[in-house]
Every structure is written in structure tokens, then in C-alpha cells.
Amino acid sequence: MKKVHTLVIGSGAAGLAAALRLHAEGVKNILLVSEGLRRGTSINTGSDKQTYYKLGMYGSEPDAPELMAASYFDNGSCHGDVALIESALSVRCFMHLVNLGVPFPCDSLGQYIGYKTDHDPKRRATSCGPYTSKEMCLALIRAVKAAGIPIREKCTVARLITLRRRAAGAVIFDNVKKSFDTVLAENTVFAVGGPGGLYAQSVYPCGHTGAIGLALARGAAAQNLPESQFGLASIKFRWNVSGTYMQVLPRFISTEQDGSGEREFLRDCFRDDARLNSRVFLKGYQWPCDVRKVPDGSSIIDMLVHRETASGRRVWLDFRSNPAGLDFKAISSEAREYLERSGALSGTPLSRLLKMNPGAVSLYRDHNIDLAKEPLEVAVCAQHNNGGLAGNIWYESVNISHLFPIGEVNGSHGVARPGGSALNAGQVGAFRAAEFIARSGNDDPLSVEAAERAAARAQKELETLLRGRRSWQDDRRELQARMTRAAGHLRRPDELGKEVRAAKKLVRAIEREGYLPGAGENGLINAQLAFAHWAYLSAILFQAEAGVGSRGSAAVLDKDGKIVPEDVSFRKKVLETRFDGQKFVHRFVDCRPIPHEDGWFETVWAEYRNGDVYRK
Ligand SMILES: Cc1cc2nc3c(=O)[nH]c(=O)nc-3n(C[C@H](O)[C@H](O)[C@H](O)COP(=O)(O)OP(=O)(O)OC[C@H]3O[C@@H](n4cnc5c(N)ncnc54)[C@H](O)[C@@H]3O)c2cc1C
Incomplete structure (x- = not known):
């Protein structure tokens, strides 16, 4: 059995950043294990304008970590200390990506411009286009390779090894050789992404399943598991139909399974077409389904689409002609002004889309869907889990030491989160876990013999599982x-x-x-x-x-x-969930507040110098 200092499982934006930071912090003997560098959500997904959330740093608009933390915390069921950490480290992590070459836009004076995203009172969001997380991965992969960090691809981690609430490595299945082996580790960074394989209707990339179940099965505590995000997405090629896809006011049609019996089903439910089209427009920047926006808001569209698909019909967006009854003079002033200013207050949804966002059309063409020739099939899909494993302020599992869940598998968010904060959270978790592993010292070294015995038992069980x-x-x-x-x-x-x-x-x-x-x-x-x-x-x-x-x-x-x-x-309150060996135990714990630190430089400096900052 191989033994490493730190095993990183998963090569999405979070896992790659963790491996790179560990290396930068001087940790030797790292192994990055993954299904593949081209696998997972980060490198395979995006949206109309994929968002990265960070502290505002443009012009004269003031911002501060505590203010940003409040934007996380005020949505509810979120721990304030972790919210503050994700805010405080956001600039450092963002600039790390900028310095690695991720093309986030700045002006001629070097200021990083931002825009307002959902649940965002400031203009903290930024983007490098539809493929922000892919750009991040490509830059991180270049850096990980340049650093010479060992990578093992085409592997599925099949079991986490734990010894009495201490992580000890993993049993790995080689997807090519079809055989098992074990990597023991002092520390395990668990960056396996969100639970993409759980839902039939899903906009997670095909083939991304996530692996939170491995940690849950070892009794790792989770939090806020029920808080998932759902929204409208195309299903032949999985993509959120947010932003301009809605703002150009496509026709929503439904058909029988064989494509017959087409009708504009949303019109049955609205008093007038202007109201219907105004709601569709709003859906553009209110993408996730939000129960507060039902029945009198944009999420009524999600509910009606779902009702139609649940009745056995298929739902499509047709960009080739205007919805029946569309009258630009009658739609909301917000929608009309937006389209007017974009020079798109005429024509068809497709011509408006080509005018406002040609990339949105070519994206589908690149995936063999020609919006000029065919409608786009959509459904209400699972997109993200705000919950996940419960970590402390260093992103170490609250009840399994030396296990560091980071990225989407860490449930640091509450009921809602500002758009873009998932990508920020993954980078912050990577920095925190790496720093803690590198600098905190190890007062609980791994018992290799016990770990080997546990691994051998696990491997046997897994071999039996595949002979059924x-x-x-x-x-x-x-x-x-x-x-x-x-x-x-x-x-x-x-x-x-x-x-x-x-x-x-x-x-x-x-x-x-x-x-x-x-x-x-x-x-x-x-x-x-x-x-x-x-x-x-x-x-x-x-x-x-x-x-x-x-x-x-x-x-x-x-x-x-x-x-x-x-x-x-x-x-x-935050809902915690843990498997006790027989059943799941759930309990509500009070949200920890946002710490208000009125720090004194000399004191903080001393705590930093003598390593007190790493005592949990
Ligand atoms: C359509 C869509 C749009 C989104 N838009 C945004 C947005 O605008 N802003 C934002 O902040 N977030 C957005 N998100 C969420 C964000 O993209 C993800 O939360 C983030 O990319 C997850 O990164 P990660 O590194 O945690 O996981 P991933 O990128 O999913 O990586 C997980 C890695 O773990 C590996 N892995 C998993 N299981 C195993 C196993 N058993 N063995 C070995 N390896 C394994 C995978 O192969 C992969 O390498 C969006 C998500 C979707 C689906």
C-alpha cells in the first residue's frame, strides 16, 4: 500500500487549487486522485455568464469582509464564522486565479469591475464569460502540472478509510485495470463535488455523480442537505437556460411524447400575455426556482413547466417565432427598456438572441442543437446543493479529523447564496485546508498498521460487492x-x-x-x-x-x-445529519454568528507568529 502525506480526491476547481496550495506551502508527497482532469462540474459546466463572487473592489463603493459575510449569513441557516472566512479570503483567492492567468476583466486602471448577481446587494460578481469555472480549471491544471504534483487519473475512490473518527486514506478502483488498491494518507482533502448523480432531472454535467455518500457512510457529519437549488435547464445538452435565453422572450410550448399536440401551455394560466412575458423576462436573472416568487413572481414559470412535464408532456423553448400575443408596448417597462437599449425590440426570439448574445446560439450549435431549426427541450433540473459535509473554520470535518471536505461537497451555504459563491467557496476551502495541513503540526500521526488492516478489510468487501x-x-x-x-x-x-x-x-x-x-x-x-x-x-x-x-x-x-x-x-438554525451506524440522526444547531473582531495588530501578530491561529 502506498502512503502519502496528503491525498487530494477530485480535480475540480477546488481539488486542483488545494493540491497547488499544498505544494506552495511546502507539503511534500501529495497525490491528486481523480476520475479524470476533464471530469466533474467545474470543467464541464457554465452558464449564460458564469459568475464568481468576491469582495467588491471597484471605484468608490465601500465593501468589507463583514458586509460580504452578512450577504451569506442573512439568507439564513449559515454559520457566520465560515461566512466571514469565505469573504475575508475572497480577494486573495480571486487574485491567485488572476495571477494564474484566468481572464477576469479589469479596466485600463487595473480595477476589477463587478456586477450585481442574485442575493447580492453590492456589485461583487464577476465573470469571464460562459465558461468561468472551465477557465479556472485550465489555469489550475497548467499550474499543477508545472509544479510536478503527481496526478492519478481514471480512478474511482470507492471507500474512505477511517480509524476511530480519523481519516486514513482511501481504497481506489483503477477504472482501466479494473482492480483495487489503497493509498494511506495522513490527511485527505475531499473535493469530489456536488451530488450530481442523485437526480434524474439534472443539469450537472453527464457523468458527474459526486461522492458525498463515501463520507456519509463513514459517519461524517453533514449540514443543510435539503437546501438544493433547482431551475430551468435544457436536457439534451445540459445547460441552464438563464439570462438572455429568457430575456429574449421565447415561446414556451409543450407536446405529447411523440412531438404532436403542440400548444403554448403557459397562456392557460395567465390573465394576459403581457404579464406572462414579463414573468418570463424576469426569469432571466432570477434563475433558481425560489418559492417566494410563487405564485406572483418569476418562479411560477418553473412550477408550470414542472406541472406540464409531470403530466407526461414535454416542454420546449422555441426561439423561431414570437409567443402568441406578444406586444412589446404592453410588457413591463423593465423588459421593454432592456430590450430597447439592447437594440432588440423587434424580430424573433432568435434574432434577439443573436443580437444580444450570439455565443448563446453558437453554444448550442457546438452541441448539435440548431436553435434556428429546432426547439430546445427543457425541464426543472437539480443544479447545486448548498448543503454538504460539515466543516470547521479550517474546512476539516467537524467529527472526522484529518478529513477536509472542500468545494461543493462542503455544505458551507445556507438557504440561499449569492450567485458565484460556490466557486469562491471552493477556492477559499482549498486555501484554508492547505494552510492548516501545512502549518498546524500533527499531534495525531496515522497508525499505519491499523490503517492497513482496515484497508484490507474494506478492499475485500468491495471485491465481494462486484461479484454479485x-x-x-x-x-x-x-x-x-x-x-x-x-x-x-x-x-x-x-x-x-x-x-x-x-x-x-x-x-x-x-x-x-x-x-x-x-x-x-x-x-x-x-x-x-x-x-x-x-x-x-x-x-x-x-x-x-x-x-x-x-x-x-x-x-x-x-x-x-x-x-x-x-x-x-x-x-x-443549521440542520446537521449524521449516520450512527444504523440510522441517520438529525438535529438543529444554532447558527454561529458572524464574529465581530475589533483586532489589535500586535495581538493578532503574536497569535499568528506562535501558531495560535491554527488552534481550533
Ligand atoms: C449548470 C451549472 C451552472 C453553475 N453556475 C455557477 C456559477 O455561475 N457560479 C458558481 O459559483 N457556481 C456555479 N455552479 C456550481 C459550481 O460550478 C460547482 O459548485 C463547482 O464547480 C464545484 O467544484 P468542485 O471542485 O467542488 O467539484 P467538481 O468540479 O465537480 O469536481 C469534482 C471532482 O471530483 C472527482 N470525483 C468525484 N467523485 C470521485 C470519486 N469517487 N473518485 C475520484 N474522483 C471523484 C470528479 O471527477 C471531479 O474531478 C454551477 C453548476 C452548474 C451545474
Whole structure:
């Protein structure tokens, strides 16, 4: 068995940054293990204008870490100390990316311009176009390679090794050789991304499944698992239809499964076309479904699209002709002025899109969808999980030492988050974890013999798992359908109990029966996905039964299908979830406030010099 100082699992924007920072901090003997440098969400996704969130630093508009932290914290169910850290380190992490060559725009005076994104009172957001996270990955990959950090690709981590609440490395499946081996590690940076494989209707890149289930199965505490983000996305090629895709006012049509019976279904639900088109326009910059914007806001569009698809019909955006009844004079002044100023107050949705954002058309053409010739199929899809594993202020798991969940798998966000803060959080987590690993000292060195024994046992179990009789495709379909049905943007507590029991049954069946030989990494991924879907459903049921109500992107429905209002007192609490070996244990803990540090330079300097800053 190989032993390294720090094992980094995952090569998205977060994992790459962690490997690079560890190296810069002087940590020797790092190994970066991943399914592939071209795998994961960061390098394969984007949006109309993919956003990165950081402290404002343009012109004379004042900003400060505590103000930015409040933008995280005020959305509720968020720990204030972590919010402050993600704010305080945002400039450092952003500039690190700038210095690596990520083309974030600045003016002739070197000022980094920003714009307002959702849940953002300032102009803290920036972007380098549709592919911000891809640009970040490409720059980070160049730097990781230049630093000579060892990378192992085409591998699926199948089990985390833990010794009495201490991380000890991982059992790895080589996807080419189809065999297992183990890497023991003093520290494990866990950067496996969001739970992309959990939902049937998803805008996570195809093939990105995430691996939070590996840590949940070892008892790592999680937080805010129910707080996911859903929104409208195209499904043939997975992409958010936000921004200009909505602002150009496409026709929303639905058809039977075979494409027949086309109709503009949204018109049935609106008193007048002007109101309908104004809502569609708003959806452009109010992309995630938000239960506060139902029924009198833009998220009514998500609900109506979902109702149509749930009834068995397919929904499409047609950019080739205008919606029936479109009258530019009658739409909201906001929409009209925007289109007028963009020189796009005429023509078809496609001509407006070509005028306002030609890249939005070529993007689909590059993926074999010609918006001039065909409509675009859409659905309400899972896009992001604000929750994830629970970390402390150094991004170390709160209950498994030497395990550092960073990036989307770390649940540092609350009910809502400013757009772009996921990318910031991943970079900050990488910096914090690397610094802590490099500088805090290790008073609990790994017991190699015990770790080897645990790894050998785990490897045996995994080999048995792949000599079974189940079909991984059937199980994947089952769990994804269950999550979309029960844990999407509409949740029915009276049906959730049954779904939790079915999820547990699937986990136990997989443990008992294993997968047909040949399932390989897909069987291993299923095992952790199934475990994760049990955890998510259990947390969602607990939250609904506790009376939290509808919030964020998800509406809780009562027996009559009515939206249960939110109990806002729960915004002061974070929901923690942990597996105790038999069942999931959930509890609400109070949000830690934003620390207000009125620091004194000499004192802080002394604490920094003698390493007190690293005592947790
Ligand atoms: C359509 C869309 C638009 C988005 N837009 C924005 C935006 O505008 N702003 C923003 O801030 N965020 C946005 N996000 C979210 C953001 O892109 C992600 O949260 C972020 O990229 C996650 O980065 P990560 O490094 O944590 O994970 P990822 O980039 O997903 O990387 C995970 C890595 O782990 C590897 N991995 C996973 N499981 C295993 C395993 N078992 N073994 C080995 N390796 C494994 C993967 O292969 C991959 O290398 C968007 C997301 C989507 C889907």
C-alpha cells in the first residue's frame, strides 16, 4: 500500500487549487486522485455568464469582509464564522486565479469591475464569460502540472478509510485495470463535488455523480442537505437556460411524447400575455426556482413547466417565432427598456438572441442543437446543493479529523447564496485546508498498521460487492427517479416516509446482493449514491416534519397540494445529519454568528507568529 502525506480526491476547481496550495506551502508527497482532469462540474459546466463572487473592489463603493459575510449569513441557516472566512479570503483567492492567468476583466486602471448577481446587494460578481469555472480549471491544471504534483487519473475512490473518527486514506478502483488498491494518507482533502448523480432531472454535467455518500457512510457529519437549488435547464445538452435565453422572450410550448399536440401551455394560466412575458423576462436573472416568487413572481414559470412535464408532456423553448400575443408596448417597462437599449425590440426570439448574445446560439450549435431549426427541450433540473459535509473554520470535518471536505461537497451555504459563491467557496476551502495541513503540526500521526488492516478489510468487501447479481443501470434509474420525484423542488411529507424506507431497502439490497461482474466503477458509484440518497431523503423528511416549511428552491406541499408557508425561525438554525451506524440522526444547531473582531495588530501578530491561529 502506498502512503502519502496528503491525498487530494477530485480535480475540480477546488481539488486542483488545494493540491497547488499544498505544494506552495511546502507539503511534500501529495497525490491528486481523480476520475479524470476533464471530469466533474467545474470543467464541464457554465452558464449564460458564469459568475464568481468576491469582495467588491471597484471605484468608490465601500465593501468589507463583514458586509460580504452578512450577504451569506442573512439568507439564513449559515454559520457566520465560515461566512466571514469565505469573504475575508475572497480577494486573495480571486487574485491567485488572476495571477494564474484566468481572464477576469479589469479596466485600463487595473480595477476589477463587478456586477450585481442574485442575493447580492453590492456589485461583487464577476465573470469571464460562459465558461468561468472551465477557465479556472485550465489555469489550475497548467499550474499543477508545472509544479510536478503527481496526478492519478481514471480512478474511482470507492471507500474512505477511517480509524476511530480519523481519516486514513482511501481504497481506489483503477477504472482501466479494473482492480483495487489503497493509498494511506495522513490527511485527505475531499473535493469530489456536488451530488450530481442523485437526480434524474439534472443539469450537472453527464457523468458527474459526486461522492458525498463515501463520507456519509463513514459517519461524517453533514449540514443543510435539503437546501438544493433547482431551475430551468435544457436536457439534451445540459445547460441552464438563464439570462438572455429568457430575456429574449421565447415561446414556451409543450407536446405529447411523440412531438404532436403542440400548444403554448403557459397562456392557460395567465390573465394576459403581457404579464406572462414579463414573468418570463424576469426569469432571466432570477434563475433558481425560489418559492417566494410563487405564485406572483418569476418562479411560477418553473412550477408550470414542472406541472406540464409531470403530466407526461414535454416542454420546449422555441426561439423561431414570437409567443402568441406578444406586444412589446404592453410588457413591463423593465423588459421593454432592456430590450430597447439592447437594440432588440423587434424580430424573433432568435434574432434577439443573436443580437444580444450570439455565443448563446453558437453554444448550442457546438452541441448539435440548431436553435434556428429546432426547439430546445427543457425541464426543472437539480443544479447545486448548498448543503454538504460539515466543516470547521479550517474546512476539516467537524467529527472526522484529518478529513477536509472542500468545494461543493462542503455544505458551507445556507438557504440561499449569492450567485458565484460556490466557486469562491471552493477556492477559499482549498486555501484554508492547505494552510492548516501545512502549518498546524500533527499531534495525531496515522497508525499505519491499523490503517492497513482496515484497508484490507474494506478492499475485500468491495471485491465481494462486484461479484454479485444486481444491475447497476436499474438501481441508478430507481434512485434517480426517487430523488426527482420526492426530493426535487416539490416535496410532500406524507409521501416522503415511504420513499425513505424504499431508499434504505435499496442500500441494504446492494450490500446483500452486490453488482454483476462488469459493473466496475458504476457499481461502486451506485453503492455510495444509494447511501447518499437515503441520507438526503431522511434529512428532507426530518426538516419537513419539523415544520420548516417551504424555503429556498423547494416548496413543501400539504395533503391538498397547497404550499406550506415557511417558519422563518428555522433560518437561525443549521440542520446537521449524521449516520450512527444504523440510522441517520438529525438535529438543529444554532447558527454561529458572524464574529465581530475589533483586532489589535500586535495581538493578532503574536497569535499568528506562535501558531495560535491554527488552534481550533
Ligand atoms: C449548470 C451549472 C451552472 C453553475 N453556475 C455557477 C456559477 O455561475 N457560479 C458558481 O459559483 N457556481 C456555479 N455552479 C456550481 C459550481 O460550478 C460547482 O459548485 C463547482 O464547480 C464545484 O467544484 P468542485 O471542485 O467542488 O467539484 P467538481 O468540479 O465537480 O469536481 C469534482 C471532482 O471530483 C472527482 N470525483 C468525484 N467523485 C470521485 C470519486 N469517487 N473518485 C475520484 N474522483 C471523484 C470528479 O471527477 C471531479 O474531478 C454551477 C453548476 C452548474 C451545474
